[in-house]
Amino acid sequence: MNAKSVLVAYGSKAGATAGIAEEIARTLRDDGFDAVVLPADTVTDVTAYDGVVLGGAL
16 A cells, blocks of 8 residues: 655745654654655645645744
């Protein structure tokens, strides 16, 4: 069985959100998902992923 693919996209001004995105992806990988972390402004298509997590700085 293939692992489900999840995109963790983030927007970060000072880097903290990027670090949180990496932690979320690490947890997803530990749970058997294939997690990819990318800056949100570089994402143009999400159709290759089974799920998307989006986070941003407030």
